[in-house]
Amino acid sequence: MPKKLTLKQQAIISQLLTMHEMFPGNETELVYDTPFQLLIAVMMSAQTTDKQVNVVTSVLWNFVTCPQDVLALWHDRLHDMIRSVNYHNAKAKHIYETSQILCDQRSTDDELGYQIPQDISLLTTLPWVWVKTAKVVLHVLFWQHRIAADTHVHRVANRLAWVRTKQPEKTSEKLETLITNDYKSIAHHSIILRGRYHCKAVKPNCTSCPLLEQCKWGQKFVTKQK
Ligand code: SF4
Secondary structure: OOOOOOHHHHHHHHHHHHHHHHOOOOOOOOOOOOHHHHHHHHHHOOOOOHHHHHHHHHHHOOOOOOHHHHHHOOHHHHHHHOOOOOOHHHHHHHHHHHHHHHHHHOOOOOOOOOOOOOOHHHHOOOOOOOHHHHHHHHHHHHOOOOOOOOHHHHHHHHHOOOOOOOOHHHHHHHHHHHOOHHHHHHHHHHHHHHHHHOOOOOOOOHHHOOOHHHOHHHHHHHHHHO
């Protein structure tokens, strides 16, 4: 028998559905064709906007679809191609190392010639794959019930008092407990897009927000602006 939802969980789900109406769809904004490209794009998106990663990958994907392609590139060439993302030195190094590991681990049964681990503890053993990175990859590629919390998700969840947390990692853990699996697939992207385009860090659009009546943080913000 399904567990009864608390009033707080019911409120969160209702607000989530409102967000989803505003930002429908549940696809990542990162552009990719293969699982490996998604992994690399998410790795590059740490401290860099998805928009900037897409600018870089619009060229990079002409050369790279799988780990073997990375190993076939000159290291300096990869480095140059991703120069405009933050921490490009470290990211180029870790993309190389990750490609090497995936190539070393492949078996003759691997359809793609490599396998992206589907287990969070294995995925996070890859260089530069933090828990947040792993959760995004597992959610997008394998539809696992994960909610990664970047700064946007962390901000929105705290403003709406879904959680009271200082660190995005804690926000992610709490949201994964509060939001039932049925709604996790829409939660991940709806909250990110809401934070990115509407509930922005500096100038949130509270006056046009359908959640204003339920959001004390937003109400205080609107009062202060008057
Ligand atoms: Fe964000 Fe303002 Fe809406 Fe609250 S009312 S969710 S702070 S945009």
